[in-house]
Structure formats: structure tokens, C-alpha cells
Amino acid sequence: MENLEKIFEETYNTKPTLKYISPARINLIGEHIDYNGGMVLPAAISRYITALVSKRDDDLLCFKSTAFEKVEKRHLSDLKFNPKYDWANYGFGIFYMLIKEGYRIEKGLNILITSNIPLGSGLSSSASFLNLIGFIANDVYEFGFDMKTIASRSVEVENKYCGLKCGIMDEAAIALGEKDKCLLLNCDNFTYKLVNLNLGKYKFVVLQTNKPRKLTESKYNERVDECQKSLKLLKEVYKDIHNLCDLRSDKLDEIKEILNDDILFKRVRHCITENERVYAFKDALEKGNITKIATLLDLSHKSLKEDYEVTGLHLDTIVEAAKASKAIASRMTGAGFGGCAIALVDEDKFDKFKEKTAKLYFEKTNIIPDIYMVDIVSGPKKIEE
Secondary structure (H helix, E strand, C coil): CHHHHHHHHHHHCCCCCEEEEEEEEEECCCCCCHHHCCEECEEEEEEEEEEEEEECCCCEEEEEECCCCCCEEEECCCCCCCHHHHHHHHHHHHHHHHHHCCCCCCCCEEEEEEECCCCCCCCCHHHHHHHHHHHHHHHHCCCCCCHHHHHHHHHHHHHHHCCCCCCCHHHHHHHCCCCCEEEEEECCCCEEEEEECCCCCEEEEEEECCCCCCCHHHHHHHHHHHHHHHHHHHHCCCCCCCCHHHCCHHHHHHHHHHHCCHHHHHHHHHHHHHHHHHHHHHHHHHHCCHHHHHHHHHHHHHHHHHCCCCCHHHHHHHHHHHHHCCCCEEEEECCCCCCEEEEEEEHHHHHHHHHHHHHHHHHHHCCCCEEEECCECCCCEECCC
């Protein structure tokens, strides 16, 4: 912390007066169904973006990250999207949208951020950053937003300002997260409830493949298109559905005949069964049924591998390595094609698990993974010191 304060002083020639943190997130189950009107079960985890802040006397808004040399500075009156500002656009976008909507912001801020959330890992560093800046703006300028509003505004910035199509899941999981609870979130209408994590001696472990995700965007868009095409065909028969996840698995035989396309059928089967797994997982959590929880996690990965085809060599290898190293369950999390998996591991056996999983993964891929146990934590907050 002293080092961060020193960087802040050297950058801005003043001391920081405020400190904030915002966590990363994992999705426990419910993958690739957020854009199909499904239910998801994400949770905020103990990896953070930290921000030191001071108020300015002029209208400059300044961002500095310890990951980059340059300080990004802009006047509050000139915050339209510009690709040259790269990562800082997420921060500028929050202020741009607030000012555009008529919120009064006359004086700028000095902001220094640092992060231990790996970039491009599927742990939602961008959503964490957006929520963090939204939380800071709300606190400093006293707008009185609740956390659900901050999440909604973060998504709006990502969609309309940064031009990235995404749903509400990542922002909601981070903004609304609570310690030792996951979020049962309806991605169609943004309703949610918190569910206690009854995991006993088991904890979630993040398995980072460290494989660059070059195909994610194109394959992601391809899957979205396949789902939209399927929905259009199915709505001709099932007139009252709005999303694929409105359908249930007892209709799968009918659906296969209607689609008459093996690829589209597999995509739809994943969406329907994954949505049902979320409900089953929630029930198993409430009953503390670890065996059922483990089974559902494994079935989720199998479906993502065989029906949705978004896993790939590296994710499949690290999941298999985790299972061979005594994880009771493991599955990919996030968009796929690299990024991260999660595993459910006996906390007392973590060190041996980590060593063996890393060894098995390296033998097949020649890549050293990052493996770490995480706590389930609360959302963005101000640190009082």
C-alpha cells in the first residue's frame, strides 16, 4: 500500500484521500445462457481492482494504472469515446454517460488503479473496473444510486459507449455480491436472489489456463447467431416463448424434429439443460448436497464441451487434470476457448491438488497454469483507514 501511495504522489503531486476496491467474479454454473434468457449463479471472488483517489480543483479526469506508464487525462466536457484511450475508456465512459444524463460533475478526480485480476482470464476485469468507477462517482458526487443501478449503468457504458455486446451477469455478480453467497440471477428481467454457499470443507479454486483467447469473440458471436436462428425457428411452433431458456427438456424430442439440424439442436439442448442445472444447483446448495453439486458441475462442463463446443484442448486438459488431482468437480467458466476453469476442492488438500494439477496440465500443454483458491466476497466498497 505504501508503494501504491508513493506512485500516486509521484503521478499526481498530491496524496490520495480515498480508497476503494472492486472484486472479480466467477460463474458457478449457467454458462452461455445469459443471452438466451437463462438463469445463472455467479459470485464475486477475492481478486480485486484497487483504486486510490483524490479530488481535483479543475475539470480534468485523470486515470493511471500501475500496468501502464501513461496517465490518461481528459476534460469533463470532452469525454466522447476515442479508441486511443484504450482501457481508460471504461472509466471515461461512466462519467460521459452520467454527464450526458444531466448529473452534475464540475470537478474532476485523480485515480490510480492496480489489479490482481488477470486480464483476459474470464474473471471479468472490465466489469469490475466499470463497477468500481461507478461506485467511486456515486460516492464522491453523492448521487444516491443503489448497487443495482450502478450495475445497470456499467452495462450501459459497456454496450453503448464501448460498443461491446454483453448481458447483465458480470456487472450484477460484482455489484450485488455478498460474502459466502452466490447470486441466482434471471438474465431476462434482472431479478435475483442471494443463495447461501453451503460447501462445508470445500472451496472453489480458479484454474487459469494461460492460453490466449484469440477465437473467443468470433466463436461467441457464432454461438449467439446459432441460438437466434434456433429461436426464430422454434417460435413458429412455440408461439409464447421469448427465449430458448423458456423451453424445458421434456420438449427435446419435438425440438429435434422442428430444427432438423444436429448443430442447432445441440446448441439448444445445452441452453435448456444448463438452465435446468442452475435450478438444481440452487436446490443442492440450499440442502448442502455436495454430491449433487459436484455432479451438476461435471455435467455442465460435458454439455459445454459436447453440445456447445466452447471448451477446447486447454480447458478440457485442465479440467481433466483437476479431476485426476482429487477435485470433486471441475468445469470451464466464462466464454471458453481458453481463460479459466473452476474446481471444487477440499481446502485441506489444496497444496497437493495445486501441485499435481499444474504438473499434469504442463505435461500436455507446455504451459504453466495459475491456480488459486478464492473466497466468495462482497461487492465494491470504500476502504476506511
